[in-house]
Amino acid sequence: MAVAFGALGAALATAYVLTGGHELALPALRLDFLWQQAGFQIAESLVPVGPADPVWRVLLAGVLNTLLAASIAVSLALPIGIALALGREAPARPLAWCATGVVEAIRNTPVLLQLFLWYAIVTQALPGPREALEILPGVLLCNRGLFLPWFAEGGIDWPRLGGFNISGGLALSPEMTVLAGGLALFHGCYLAEIFRAGIRAVPAGQHDAARALSLGRVLAFRRVVLPQALGFALPSVAVQVLALLKNTSLAVAIGFPDFVGTLATVVNRNGRALEGLVLTAIVFLAINAALGAVIDRLARRPGAALTVEPGRASGRRAISVGEIAFGLALLALAAPLLWNALRWGVLDAVWTGQASACGAAAGACWAVVPEKARLLLFGLYPSGETWRAALAAALVVVAAIAAMSGGQWPLRRVVALVVGGVAIPLWLLGGGAGLRAIPSSQWGGLSLTIALAASVVVAASAAAIPLALARMSGSAWIALPARGAIELFRSVPLVALLLAADLLLPQLLPAGTEVPKLLRAFAAVALLATVNLAEVLRGALRSVPPGQREGARALGLSRQATFLLVVLPQALRIATPAAVNVYVGAIKDTSLVVIVGIFDVTGAAKAAMADPSWMRYAPELYLLLAATYFSICFPIARFARGLERQASSASAPRKRSMSAASL
Known part of the structure; x- marks a missing residue:
């Protein structure tokens, strides 16, 4: 309970800063409603309950x-x-x-x-x-x-x-x-x-x-x-x-x-x-x-x-005759299933036309994809401005590829990636400075998902370092609130954080203050990614040998210079594989914003399925979305594993510890 209220206090302080120092309209905390009649029925339960129950x-x-x-x-x-x-x-x-x-x-x-x-x-x-x-x-x-x-x-x-x-x-x-x-x-x-x-x-x-x-x-x-x-x-x-x-x-x-x-x-x-x-x-x-x-x-x-x-670890070796025979036997057993999947997904599938053309077909109805393509890609974005959303998504993809290429991370490269992969795409989506302003309520589709994922990754990376340092602080006044926030937000499901941000934040802000729904959802996803990343960085900071700090201080470096020039670069290098896995999790977590009504690519698919003509073909659309997320997450995950292998080969003489976060 103390941890929960401590973290809640930290969240309220953050909201106070975001509102420019205005007084928060904090409601009274009362639990008397627990003894009131529920007034609704749940579909199934292990104990009998009804609307008249408390x-x-x-x-x-x-x-x-x-x-x-x-x-x-x-x-x-x-x-x-x-x-x-x-x-x-x-x-x-x-x-x-x-x-x-x-x-x-x-x-x-x-x-x-x-x-x-x-x-x-x-x-x-x-x-x-x-x-x-x-x-x-x-x-x-x-x-x-x-x-x-x-x-x-x-x-x-x-x-x-x-x-x-x-x-x-x-x-x-x-x-x-x-x-x-x-x-x-x-x-x-x-x-x-x-x-x-x-x-x-x-x-x-x-x-x-x-x-x-x-x-x-x-x-x-x-x-x-x-x-x-x-x-x-x-x-x-x-x-x-x-x-x-x-x-x-x-x-x-x-x-x-x-x-x-x-x-x-x-x-x-x-x-x-x-x-x-x-x-x-x-x-x-x-x-x-x-x-x-x-x-x-x-x-x-x-x-x-x-x-x-x-x-x-098993090395590369030539495939044996027995493995070839086993593979052929396995293929023969799976042949009927593979053939049926091929017929359903390709040979008997309908690729174009209206929903009526799919009714008589024996295969998949991929015609739903071109029919709902604009909705899936751009959501409710104005039709004459969709080039901006497409360009914003392309810039994020280019920035992500650039981030995964090369091993050096000078400050100017980080700034260029943040500007080119987040700042400019958000400007293209939102407008201003010569572009028509588009409210965030009209952003949507795959372009919103990509921009949201990039923003979450950058925001979490920026906030995780000070949070990890606060968690390691020798002052209890700093370490305990940081620990409380981390423990709370890591323990509470993201769905609950999204619902709380959507329902609670408007009650805390002064009357007339409005925070866009998308910003509230972004704050919840970024908060969870931040606390997860802070724990990864804390473990990496602790893994830097104390002799590194002592050697730097012996050379006359100040405490701050020792941390920035000696400790932090090594900690970031150690934490990178696990941090990339946190990023992959955050990218997948962006799909949960549909629960609070955000029109991302998953929300766009749900809206497309609301059309009675195409409702039957939800599996096809969800399979397409699964392939889309896989094409985004799999290369990043492989990049993280490549970093882990490099770290392992650099320390081959000793055993490599595998943390739960890297799994």
């Missing part, structure tokens, strides 16, 4: 829904992660390539977009209950959800078709099915990389010794390597579980009544946004504290550090 009981039902969805997702994500990790480490490279393709495709697209895609498939592409798919014995999947065998009096109750619906067993709604399954797949891919790092962290001598004791290859892996790998990976797994728990807040986008979505409904009805933010902070900070205690306990265990021996 608000606290409805919120409790939301918390239980959050924990239920997270529990199901975690129970699925762990085996998915282990299976993909084993696939990526498989000696047969065709299998490793397949697992790598799945991991890279899922990790480099926003989880919200994946949930939209799965929800569209479940509700529009799956058959009804009469033709339900039996994916496992007794496990039925249809457009009304997932039906599982469940315990009942006298034995197990199996799902069965009764009339026009399925009865018996445990029924999970489409929303719960999509939320739990989508999060399990997304975080399972992250867990795969953690488990793979754990496997590589086991010294090769452990496996060799097991084989010398006549254990088979499989038994040696299962009895010797895997237990140690799981022990090494446990702290990072706990961090990923916490991230999954926070991502359950995305349920608000698909209509599942989790805690954040239920609280948002309460806040919309009574306007108590400040209380909503505090309650969200308390709930998630409590969960963070519990998991944090587990992480600290595991991290203190002997041998729990996740390290990788450079010698374990």
Whole structure:
């Protein structure tokens, strides 16, 4: 609670500065509404609730829904992660390539977009209950959800078709099915990389010794390597579980009544946004504290550090005859699926025309793309000025390519990239100084997404350094507020931050003061990226050997010159790989602004699907958006991994530590 209020005070001080020193209209903090009647019904819950129940009981039902969805997702994500990790480490490279393709495709697209895609498939592409798919014995999947065998009096109750619906067993709604399954797949891919790092962290001598004791290859892996790998990976797994728990807040986008979505409904009805933010902070900070205690306990265990021996990395070798045969067999097994995908996506697809032309087609309807192209690219931007939005997006892309080329970062290059990649694109979008002024409410589409991502990266990079230094300050008056802000904003889901910025900030500002909705959303996304980046920089600053500072001071450099000329350049070099991964996460997080009504490319796709003529073809549009985000995030992620390999090769004689942030 103290941390939450301390961070809230820091946020209020920031808002005070942004408003030019005007007095904030701070509302009184009261929680009496928790005992008032809720006045609304939630679709599903583990405890019976209704409109006449008090608000606290409805919120409790939301918390239980959050924990239920997270529990199901975690129970699925762990085996998915282990299976993909084993696939990526498989000696047969065709299998490793397949697992790598799945991991890279899922990790480099926003989880919200994946949930939209799965929800569209479940509700529009799956058959009804009469033709339900039996994916496992007794496990039925249809457009009304997932039906599982469940315990009942006298034995197990199996799902069965009764009339026009399925009865018996445990029924999970489409929303719960999509939320739990989508999060399990997304975080399972992250867990795969953690488990793979754990496997590589086991010294090769452990496996060799097991084989010398006549254990088979499989038994040696299962009895010797895997237990140690799981022990090494446990702290990072706990961090990923916490991230999954926070991502359950995305349920608000698909209509599942989790805690954040239920609280948002309460806040919309009574306007108590400040209380909503505090309650969200308390709930998630409590969960963070519990998991944090587990992480600290595991991290203190002997041998729990996740390290990788450079010698374990597999080098390039010629593909063997056995691998070729295995690859051909794998291709033969996947041939029907690949052929059906090719027919649906290319051969039988409709590429142009109206929605009526797609009705009789057996394949995908890509005609929705040219039909809604202007909306997807520019949103509501005035038609005669779209050249400005296109040029702004092109400048950002050029600046990003320039940033990833070359290894030197002099100050003049940084200034040129910021001016050319952020300042000029924002001027082109907004106008002024000779250009027609365009309000931010008319910005939209892919051009807005690119400009927003670039602005978030630059703002977070500028704010993270002073925040990290404040966190490391020897003064408690400086370090404690910085620590409180970091812990709070890292613990609260971004969805809650977006909703708080959208609903709370207008209440705090003086009457007549208006902050554009886009600026509020930008502040929330940039704030989360800043605190994540500050922790990365803090770790890098601590990793600079003390002898560097002592040597610089011995040469007569002042404390400030030592930091700027000796410590900071080394810390930035150490932090760059993990920082780039934070940037990738921030770019994917920009897709969440659709939740507060920002017309980015995801919001434009949602608006396009509001057209009844094209509503059926949401999967095609979401697949296109997934490919777009992948084309942006994947090269940046590969750039970060290249930096990690360079850092590893520069220190080959010693083990390279792999932090959770770099995973």
